[in-house]
Amino acid sequence: MADILSKGGRDLLLGNEAITRGLMEAGVGFASTYPGTPSSEVGNLLEKMADKVGMYFEFSTNEKVAFEAAAAAAASGVRSFVFMKHVGVNVAADPLMTLAYSGVRGGLLLMSADDPSCHSSQNEQDNRIYSKLALIPMVEPSTPAEAKDMVPAAYDISEELGMPVLYRTTTRVNHARGIVEYGPMAEAKAKGRFEKDVQRFVNVPAFAKRNRVRLLELNAKAMAMSEKSPLNRVEGEGPVGVITSGAAYNYVKEGLPGVSILKLGFTNPLPEKKIADFIAGKEKIIVAEELEPFLEDQVLRICAQKGLSVPVYGKRSGHLPMEWEYSPETMRRLSGLVDVEKGPEPLPLPDVELPGRPPTLCAGCPHRGIYAATKKAVGKRDVVYCSDIGCYTLGVQPPFGTADFIVCMGGGAGAAGGFSKATDQMPIAFIGDSTFFHAGLPPLVSAKFNNHKLTMVILDNRATAMTGHQPNPGTGRDFGGISTEPLDIEAIVRSVGVDFLEVVDPYDVKASAAAMERALATDGVSVVISKRACPLELRKRKALEPRLCEVDQDACIRCHICLRTIACPALQKKGDDVSVDELQCIGCGMCVSVCPKGAIKVVK
């Protein structure tokens, strides 16, 4: 097992482990996040070890709060790190845009972990564009080793300019593994002092206008640094030049032998002179980057401005795709333009019908119970299931089909208000406990304020489950020498003055269905809190009581209602019989609660 607190040596590290080590080698004193794949492991590691290196770390309620907290620390002279998945930056974008005007004193890195190919995301937005929108410098590592080394380098850039820096990664950096050499650890400075400067930190219009000019001047200085930066380098010689950054560099390096590569790590502002010098005299230029033509469009503009008539190939020429992450195969699309490494012919896929294996809710997942209860209560009513971001998104699958509209964190609850006014359908909004704190409270308040008729179901499984069971305000905090009490969701919802509120145990499907009936019959804002801890989290803490369900084959009438309503993976159908898979079953009793003949029992 890797020990990222190691004094020296090397290890085979996950990109996110390497980044965490990088924070320690850079002497970062303050870190904050809201969990999101592919950035989550950094938070899980800091939860365990930040205090051991003198760093303060927190899971904030959402990315905006995390960003603001880190911004304040950096404005006080403390090296700070705020990290999130790409869509989290949308949430943090408001303070980001104006903090760029104020700048920072201690270095501030904003890690945006992008997810080309949507491995665990709802879109594949390219957050490099934020660096141009906010006018802040950006660095992009290509490998885990670079991901560690670029952290201190990016802090030097941030502090020399007094600007926040976008530290942009992708899944194939965060979740790649490679050999990383440990460098010396730096001492973390966790406390600073905020020296007031209203012209900088209070962007009223008069000051903001001037700060905008200052920001543009700083960008010119940043470009001069980018020109000289060792993060931007030329590798190899040849008549064909390839300009690349991030994970795409790895595929270029291996797949296109004999080309000259301009490997860009400091990617905003781009080193325009360096790029022009690289292009001049080349036969052709290829730009290889994932997602948007961020580099390519700037390269084309640089060619136009400098009067360079070298042909540029990439996405705009139709050779490389804008969608999905790249791979070694992507480089083969460049054959005809340049020599490409061709691999052996893949074997054909076998001509056998294979069952699908989509991700699914776990055995004993309490979401199964509340979904079954909701469907029973809804019956034939015309409802719109508004869902949200978390494990419960998987309710989209059969037999539940309890997700009709999902956009973003807290988005289901907001949309429910819209459906309640713009249609005659009944909106039901599912939202997780962590998501409720993140962005669920404003739409609930808005619903009450605007007299929406909707039902919000808060799936309180006592953890931020999907990203790895991080704590949230509903669980309280107990790490890094700080302990806080859990916030009571029920009391918070009650204080809004909703028209109906009940707390149910989703393992009792019958009682939950009855509560859902009452909620749906309410004329106004109704809230049901479905409260039951995630069994995976309990198992991790060794707090899961070992129990088991058993089917009495004599009493079972083979109606298969248990399979059709709960569809727990621990229930197995062999022929017409239903039995329990003892390896998967946790004895939660949800199936007991839906069996019409009492044929299933919880046994020890």
Added chain:
Amino acid sequence: MKYSIQIVGVGGQGVLLASMVLGTAAMEAGHRVAMSEVHGMAQRGGTVLCTLRFGDGVHSPLEAAGGADLLMGFEPVETCRNLNLANKDTKVLMNLDPVYPSMVAAGFEEYPKIDDLVKAVSDVTDNLVTIDATSIAIEAGKAVTANAVMIGAVAAAEGFPLGKDLLKDALVANVPKKFVDLNLKAFEMGYEYMSSKRKRA
């Protein structure tokens, strides 16, 4: 030398740990190493794919379809689903013990006959070795050591570029202390299985 391993299976089968063991051994052998793995949503009972590449000039953590030197299939359906990662010269090691997807368990979909899956693979390649890794692991003491059985089997495979001792050391370094003996036993049983299979061939 450049060598690519694709490991496919299902969340919970120890695919990530197996890739760590193989990757650690490759690092200790002095190779460059690049790996990629899946986390998050993909792990909720879904397919898991790990790529491990090592050797001279390795940069990419991903491998092209058809580019694997070794395909380790921890589960029969997943081996078939990912067969295009292999080419005709790729060694394919296929565990025959199935993990039923939820829709199969619930009776909504059929799981193919194991013999049909084996035949489908052996129809297109002469380099298939099948193994009842989970059964061997249960015999060793615990089903979860199927990954150690698979690594042991690979260690004995013809032309595999990482040595047995390196792999054993890497296994010891990557499993919890109290399970070291159990894992080593499973590793040896996998090694024996593959050795005897090679002798018979």
